[in-house]
Amino acid sequence: xxxxxxxxxxxxxxxxxxxxxxxxxxxxxxxxxxxxxxxxxxxxxxxxxxxxxxxxxxxxxxxxxxxxxxxxxxxxxxxxxxxxxxxxxxxxxxxxxxxxxxxxxxxxxxxxxxxxxxxxxxxxxxxxxxxxxxxxxxxxxxxxxxxxxxxxxxxxxxxxxxxxxxxxxxxxxxxxxxxxxxxxxxxxxxxxxxxxxxxxxxxxxxxxxxxxxxxxxxxxxxxxxxxxxxxxxxxxxxxxxxxxxxxxxxxxxxxxxxx
Amino acid sequence: xxxxxxxxxxxxxxxxxxxxxxxxxxxxxxxxxxxxxxxxxxxxxxxxxxxxxxxxxxxxxxxxxxxxxxxxxxxxxxxxxxxxxxxxxxxxxxxxxxxxxxxxxxxxxxxxxxxxxxxxxxxxxxxxxxxxxxxxxxxxxxxxxxxxxxxxxxxxxxxxxxxxxxxxxxxxxxxxxxxxxxxxxxxxxxxxxxxxxxxxxxxxxxxxxxxxxxxxxxxxxxxxxxxxxxxxxxxxxxxxxxxxxxxxxxxxxxxxxxxxxxxxxxxxxxxxxxxxxxxxxxxxxxxxxxxxxxxxxxxxxxxxxxxxxxxxxxxxxxxxxxxxxxxxxxxxxxxxxxxxxxxxxxxxxxxxxxxxxxxxxxxxxxxxxxxxxxxxxxxxxxxxxxxxxxxxxxxxxxxxxxxxxxxxxxxxxxxxxxxxxxxxxxxxx
Numbered sequence: 001x002x003x004x005x006x007x008x009x010x011x012x013x014x015x016x017x018x019x020x021x022x023x024x025x026x027x028x029x030x031x032x033x034x035x036x037x038x039x040x041x042x043x044x045x046x047x048x049x050x051x052x053x054x055x056x057x058x059x060x061x062x063x064x065x066x067x068x069x070x071x072x073x074x075x076x077x078x079x080x081x082x083x084x085x086x087x088x089x090x091x092x093x094x095x096x097x098x099x100x101x102x103x104x105x106x107x108x109x110x111x112x113x114x115x116x117x118x119x120x121x122x123x124x125x126x127x128x129x130x131x132x133x134x135x136x137x138x139x140x141x142x143x144x145x146x147x148x149x150x151x152x153x154x155x156x157x158x159x160x161x162x163x164x165x166x167x168x169x170x171x172x173x174x175x176x177x178x179x180x181x182x183x184x185x186x187x188x189x190x191x192x193x194x195x196x197x198x199x200x201x202x203x204x205x206x207x208x209x210x211x212x213x214x215x216x217x218x219x220x221x222x223x224x225x226x227x228x229x230x231x232x233x234x235x236x237x238x239x240x241x242x243x244x245x246x247x248x249x250x251x252x253x254x255x256x257x258x259x
Numbered sequence: 260x261x262x263x264x265x266x267x268x269x270x271x272x273x274x275x276x277x278x279x280x281x282x283x284x285x286x287x288x289x290x291x292x293x294x295x296x297x298x299x300x301x302x303x304x305x306x307x308x309x310x311x312x313x314x315x316x317x318x319x320x321x322x323x324x325x326x327x328x329x330x331x332x333x334x335x336x337x338x339x340x341x342x343x344x345x346x347x348x349x350x351x352x353x354x355x356x357x358x359x360x361x362x363x364x365x366x367x368x369x370x371x372x373x374x375x376x377x378x379x380x381x382x383x384x385x386x387x388x389x390x391x392x393x394x395x396x397x398x399x400x401x402x403x404x405x406x407x408x409x410x411x412x413x414x415x416x417x418x419x420x421x422x423x424x425x426x427x428x429x430x431x432x433x434x435x436x437x438x439x440x441x442x443x444x445x446x447x448x449x450x451x452x453x454x455x456x457x458x459x460x461x462x463x464x465x466x467x468x469x470x471x472x473x474x475x476x477x478x479x480x481x482x483x484x485x486x487x488x489x490x491x492x493x494x495x496x497x498x499x500x501x502x503x504x505x506x507x508x509x510x511x512x513x514x515x516x517x518x519x520x521x522x523x524x525x526x527x528x529x530x531x532x533x534x535x536x537x538x539x540x541x542x543x544x545x546x547x548x549x550x551x552x553x554x555x556x557x558x559x560x561x562x563x564x565x566x567x568x569x570x571x572x573x574x575x576x577x578x579x580x581x582x583x584x585x586x587x588x589x590x591x592x593x594x595x596x597x598x599x600x601x602x603x604x605x606x607x608x609x610x611x612x613x614x615x616x617x618x619x620x621x622x623x624x625x626x627x628x629x630x631x632x633x634x635x636x637x638x639x640x641x642x643x644x645x646x647x648x649x650x651x652x653x654x655x656x657x658x659x660x661x662x663x664x665x666x667x668x669x670x671x672x673x674x675x676x677x678x679x680x681x682x683x684x685x686x687x688x
């Protein structure tokens with residue numbers, strides 16, 4: 001490695017809880033090995049050392065919610081050879097995208113005496129609405145082993161191997177009894193992308209879709225099932241309005257039940 | 260006339276986005292700000308209209324580093340509103356998952372975020388080149404905390420298994436007994452951590468803080484008890500808002516808390532320790548004494564020792580709970596919603612976290628209020644900066660800047676938490 005310069009990695013934060021970038025520090029067994037092959041050039045949560053860009057890989061956490069951030073993401077894109085966005089905030093706008101279904105000024109004026117001072121965008125939007133994104137890694141939070149896989153893939157010039165099928169596939173493989181069929185618990189597993197290891201059904205509860213819509217989800221059919229389980233329309237709306245509320249298939253489905 | 264400005268535009272090794280600014284003129288600090296520019300996320304607004312059972316899952320997303328704290332404070336608040344109590348082994352399991360969060364969060368802060376300051380490294384990865392075994396010990400300790408959260412919560416960040424009323428699924432005896440060996444190692448490693456950090460050199464700096472924390476009659480506090488201080492506060496949780504208030508400052512997207520008609524206060528490890536030393540297990544008390552700590556520690560730079568003592572406590576407490584564990588008959592107490600107001604308070608690793616909700620008969624949230632630890636500590640941090648800089652003007656700007664950063668990191672601030680609020684930076688030129 002001595003003759004070759006290490007590729008550089010940068011981590012950036014927008015509106016988020018920090019959990020997805022924490023996933024990198026949660027790779028307790030892999031962190032020092034990762035630091036052996038990449039130079040962690042800009043990761044404020046972990047280091048006060050900052051190397052100037054450009055960077056080989058940028059990991060971006062969080063959604064765009066302010067005019068300042070809407071500009072900052074363009075600068076980051078220009079400095080990054082590969083830009084990977086991590087987590088539900090960065091891929092779908094996150095839980096803070098619930099504001100997108102109302103007028104954000106109503107939130108503000110309900111509580112603040114001086115709404116004219118509030119500088120925020122009306123919507124919380126994913127990074128791909130603003131700049132070209134090389135890869136979207138889903139989850140609230142992301143799966144840390146996925147993160148290692150994505151970094152590994154880009155270091156080796158290949159496509160990340162991340163599943164796009166549903167949580168049901170993982171759930172069946174684990175040998176779980178279907179919570180919805182067996183116990184009538186509402187579950188978003190059939191329309192949700194795999195990645196978590198079907199943890200909620202494994203703990204006897206329904207999936208609430210941390211990983212957002214799978215490829216070609218049939219949300220309409222699932223909403224019908226939820227209805228058959230005596231879920232009221234307002235409950236169905238809330239089910240689709242979670243951490244990936246603004247992902248298009250979920251947004252459309254919740255809006256269909258809001259009418 | 261000499262003026263100087265100390266400025267750090269993006270604070271590192273803290274969670275979230277903040278900067279610090281200290282202005283000095285004629286040997287006086289004219290301004291000391293911990294400016295928080297993290298974008299607000301409006302949690303309290305969009306909680307309205309959500310179902311009360313969703314509160315632990317949604318509020319966990321305020322913070323990826325202390326999600327269990329959010330899950331516990333919100334669950335207790337909802338149970339309070341519905342007139343329910345969760346006791347016995349379910350309560351013990353709640354303390355156990357909190358032990359996991361303490362071990363993970365404190366090991367992260369002590370080894371990876373704070374220790375590099377004392378040893379002159381910019382991060383733990385640099386530090387690992389010279390202190391490889393120590394960093395590996397810290398990572399292993401952190402991992403045991405995370406593993407405990409995975410076993411009880413399903414995953415380490417935003418666990419899915421806790422709920423209003425208890426858990427979705429209770430672990431088996433065997434599940435938990437698998438932790439006896441790792442935790443026994445972790446207890447020894449924590450004791451070694453106390454010794455290690457006690458050997459650092461600390462700036463000579465003390466303040467007469469008002470320490471605010473929970474206090475429970477029988478146990479070192481996690482989730483229950485009164486809110487107390489060393490300056491006379493002793494109130495039930497539901498009187499929190501009568502005693503503390505939040506004020507707007509212009510340089511922050513976070514509100515700042517203070518004792519009503521009094522001043523700043525300190526929450527977190529040093530406060531818990533000062534108010535509850537007598538409730539620590541003997542092994543933790545002895546470790547503290549050997550490290551040279553008295554029953555009260557007033558030097559914020561030594562909070563790293565107190566955190567290490569709490570690591571000892573968390574490992575010891577986890578072992579105690581596991582040894583006494585019998586699986587409960589049901590994993591949760593059924594909770595029926597009723598119209599009312601509920602309050603919940605728990606001790607996040609970085610300090611007191613207060614939640615209050617009003618719900619209706621259908622369990623729909625009408626109103627939410629959340630006061631996280633970092634907004635409570637923000638004034639104390641700024642006051643520390645002011646006094647510390649005035650005492651240390653002889654230092655070079657570079658050294659003073661680094662020590663100011665360190666003075667902020669003393670608090671393990673969780674900036675994402677602090678600005679879940681409905682306000683934003685106001686600049687009036």
